[in-house]
């Protein structure tokens with residue numbers, strides 16, 4: 001049985017994560033409660049557990065102890081098949097190093113989550129992908145390959161791919177960590193606007209306090225624990 005609470009979209013309840021063989025305590029009794037549509041930044045020094053927490057929220061990794069709920073679904077209890085299904089439908093992930101498929105074009109990369117959805121017609125896929133590429137300003141780059149793009153453009157493709165299937169939750173791990181400050185700010189501004197307009201609940205890890213300022217709230221971590229939460 002899971003306790004339902006509509007106030008929060010994401011609930012992280014007393015999560016611990018150890019890497020026993022390396023004697024690392026990556027997360028120690030971490031709890032966080034995120035409201036629908038909220039944009040939360042996760043900050044803290046390298047190694048404090050940001051990526052570990054994001055991966056657990058997104059179902060990429062499992063907690064050792066504790067639980068994570070997306071809506072009323074306890075993601076930490078689902079089997080692999082159920083997690084894959086939930087991720088495909090409800091979660092969009094943006095990575096620091098973009099993780100685009102180099103053999104696919106911009107259009108093909110961006111449309112991937114829709115192509116995997118199966119129930120959509122090719123016409124619907126085309127319309128939605130074209131709309132999404134327009135929103136990130138890449139219509140003219142549709143037939144380009146990732147190697148032919150700038151870093152900022154690559155991240156905009158990755159954002160299009162993360163948002164194209166309108167997931168409830170967006171998880172972003174250092175989305176501007178690999179961009180210069182000007183491109184980083186542009187990408188963040190776009191990311192923030194799209195997440196707000198789409199009412200996506202968003203959790204973004206970042207080293208940069210400038211990037212964190214784009215969020216509604218900042219959760220600061222250190223040594224696997226939450227230090228404090230600041231409303232921005």
Ligand SMILES: Nc1ncnc2c1ncn2[C@@H]1O[C@H](COP(=O)(O)OP(=O)(O)OP(=O)(O)O)[C@@H](O)[C@H]1O
Pocket residue numbers: 019022024025026044045046047048049050051052053
């Ligand atoms: N697979 C693993 N095996 C052992 N230890 C790991 C593993 N993954 C992460 N860790 C350790 O867990 C801790 C938290 O790592 P994590 O990647 O979550 O940090 P982070 O806050 O995202 O850091 P950064 O800002 O550098 O990305 C680190 O000490 C790291 O070395």
Ligand SMILES: [Mg+2]
Pocket residue numbers: 050051052173205
């Ligand atoms: Mg990290």
